Amino acid sequence: MRRPLHVIACAHGTDDPRGRQLIDQLRAQVAGLVDDQHAEDGWSVQVHEAYVDVQDPDLPRVLGQLPDGEAAVVLPLLLSLGIHTGVDVAEAVASRTNTIAAEPIGADPRLAGVMARRLAEAGWGPDDAVVLASAGTRVPSGQQQARDSAGTLAAALGAPVQAAFCSAADPRVEDAVEQAGRQTPGVRVGVVSYLLAPGFFQERLGGAGANYVTAPLLPDVTIAECVAARLHSALSEADFEAG
Secondary structure, eight states: OOEEEEEEEEEOOOSOHHHHHHHHHHHHHHHHHHHHHHHTTTEEEEEEEEESSSSSSBHHHHHHTSOTTOEEEEEEOOSSOSHIIIIIIHHHHHTSTTEEEOOOOOSOTHHHHHHHHHHHHHTOOTTSEEEEEEOOOSOHHHHHHHHHHHHHHHHHHTSOEEEEESSSSSSBHHHHHHHHHHHSTTOOEEEEEEOSSSSHHHHHHTTSOOSEEOOOSOSOHHHHHHHHHHHHHHHHHOOOOOO
């Protein structure tokens, strides 16, 4: 008999209806991937919905409703390390036994392909200046993950990419766009969205002064594959108590 494994696919949360729809779709894609991947490892996987902000159900409540003793993994549907992973997720995980957290998506090289496609859809040309727009975090390791993703995208494009942030870190997106325009007068400046789905920060990118702004990363099954890889890594290192 397979052991139960509760996977809490935990997103930030948004008021944007399209953003909610895309995160729900991502969660469903992840559920389809992980059940097949881990059945042969003896797990019966159940994927749960949770959020760290804006939406319900919140993460502590979801964890508190799980059967005692059964294994659980909090799987962040988040791009970078930050306060939500370091505080909200960490505190929730610490409140329940037999519970671990996977890493957020991070600077997965596969994201470069998604962003390159979004740039092509927006009309990117090889002479354009490109700014990668991340939500932003005060956590240095999270900032570095955005810079690493900018570097991976630059390698894929064969052109420089400047990482910038919507909040909490510098440079801000609008400042990076302005600087790119000053450095090369007349150059087109594009902003590539390093955000999962439509919402507050995606709306703000429209006012950054760029010639164009790409759509966010979702929808794309590549994102679900990246998330499933984080679960695989967490389980490979987990030491759950026997249930």
